[in-house]
Amino acid sequence: MIKIMKYFIRTFGCQMNKSDSERIARLLEKQGYKESSEMAEADLIVVNMCSVRQSAVDRVYGMAKKFAKLKTQNSKLKTLLTGCVSKKDFLKFRNFFDFILPIKTLSLWPRILKKEKFHFLPDQREKNFVEKFDCDYLKIKPKYKNPSLVFIPISTGCDNFCSFCIVPFVRGPLVCRDHKEILKEVKEAVKNGAKEIWLLGQNVNDYRSPSDEKIDFPQLLKMVEKIPGDFKFFFTSPHPKNFSDDLIEVLSQSKKFGKYLNLPVQSGDDTILKKMNRNYTVKEYKNLVKKIREKIPEIKLSTDVIVGFPGETKRQFENTLNLFKEIKFDYAYIGKFSPRPGTAASKMEDNVPWKEKKERERKLRSVLKKITGGSLAARLF
Numbered sequence: 001m002i003k004i005m006k007y008f009i010r011t012f013g014c015q016m017n018k019s020d021s022e023r024i025a026r027l028l029e030k031q032g033y034k035e036s037s038e039m040a041e042a043d044l045i046v047v048n049m050c051s052v053r054q055s056a057v058d059r060v061y062g063m064a065k066k067f068a069k070l071k072t073q074n075s076k077l078k079t080l081l082t083g084c085v086s087k088k089d090f091l092k093f094r095n096f097f098d099f100i101l102p103i104k105t106l107s108l109w110p111r112i113l114k115k116e117k118f119h120f121l122p123d124q125r126e127k128n129f130v131e132k133f134d135c136d137y138l139k140i141k142p143k144y145k146n147p148s149l150v151f152i153p154i155s156t157g158c159d160n161f162c163s164f165c166i167v168p169f170v171r172g173p174l175v176c177r178d179h180k181e182i183l184k185e186v187k188e189a190v191k192n193g194a195k196e197i198w199l200l201g202q203n204v205n206d207y208r209s210p211s212d213e214k215i216d217f218p219q220l221l222k223m224v225e226k227i228p229g230d231f232k233f234f235f236t237s238p239h240p241k242n243f244s245d246d247l248i249e250v251l252s253q254s255k256k257f258g259k260y261l262n263l264p265v266q267s268g269d270d271t272i273l274k275k276m277n278r279n280y281t282v283k284e285y286k287n288l289v290k291k292i293r294e295k296i297p298e299i300k301l302s303t304d305v306i307v308g309f310p311g312e313t314k315r316q317f318e319n320t321l322n323l324f325k326e327i328k329f330d331y332a333y334i335g336k337f338s339p340r341p342g343t344a345a346s347k348m349e350d351n352v353p354w355k356e357k358k359e360r361e362r363k364l365r366s367v368l369k370k371i372t373g374g375s376l377a378a379r380l381f
Contacts, residue, residue, distance in 0.1 A: 008042035013050025022142035049083035124172035163344035264304035268323030302331035308357030310348035
């Protein structure tokens with residue numbers, strides 16, 4: 001009797017990683033694997049890693065330490081690490097994983113998995129690697145975890161180089177999918193019952209179709225709007241500096257836009273924003289929010305913010321608190337700064353004590369709770 005091989009996927013991090021895991025699942029099932037709900041029963045364990053914060057890396061490390069015991073129970077067990085892997089983490093994790101593979105090489109995995117071990121971490125921004133793999137792995141049809149709520153990447157990578165962010169290094173440069181591929185995936189998802197469509201990109205509103213440069217992000221949304229069906233679309237994550245008046249107009253006229261927007265601010269202080277290389281001021285951000293709310297009064301607005309960035313004084317943090325009170329966000333993702341290897345911020349002195357970072361996080365959450373009446377209400381994913 002032929003044994004059915006089982007796979008188990010653990011996903012850390014953002015919606016892009018969740019979407020990538022759905023493509024991994026489909027590829028493995030085409031190879032004859034069956035999904036297992038228990039890691040201990042799997043013949044292949046795939047960990048889709050996030051390295052945006054050290055806490056996410058630590059969770060992967062905690063999981064990987066269990067593999068040795070699992071291999072005593074199943075000598076044929078293979079372990080694979082993918083996702084956002086830094087060079088520093090690659091050197092540490094290759095002692096725990098049989099395979100470390102970039103997600104962009106997904107189509108090659110069936111051949112690679114026949115080996116005993118294989119560790120591969122190219123420079124994600126190296127021209128030959130980018131040209132060879134592009135974002136072709138996104139042509140692999142996903143196995144949606146929830147067919148009514150689907151994540152559809154429209155681009156990968158980023159060229160902004162915010163000083164705190166590792167994404168440009170672990171995801172490579174901005175590469176956009178062809179608009180025809182995106183629209184085809186949206187149509188198929190709607191046909192199969194999707195009610196919420198999330199368009200994804202590390203800098204989602206910097207989109208431009210590689211086959212027709214006239215099709216930018218607002219134009220793409222107009223095309224999505226015309227797709228028949230009872231669904232709403234959302235997108236994440238946009239950058240404030242790329243949020244054009246044209247985009248606001250398209251969203252205000254849309255009947256299918258879900259009226260929810262995550263607009264990362266990161267800090268409410270101009271000096272910190274400059275050190276972060278965000279390329280906008282607090283005034284410009286507030287003006288953008290004002291324009292959005294004037295055109296779309298019913299919009300629910302969330303944001304991302306980092307507390308304890310290197311050199312952030314108490315007064316500078318107070319500016320972020322005041323921004324929260326003024327804008328009255330409906331929700332916020334609040335992160336305590338942790339230096340990421342290779343980024344510009346990792347070379348700055350991390351001089352805000354961890355205890356102080358936690359206290360600043362607490363204060364922001366307290367302000368947010370008062371604004372929302374005690375209910376951080378938005379159902380997010």
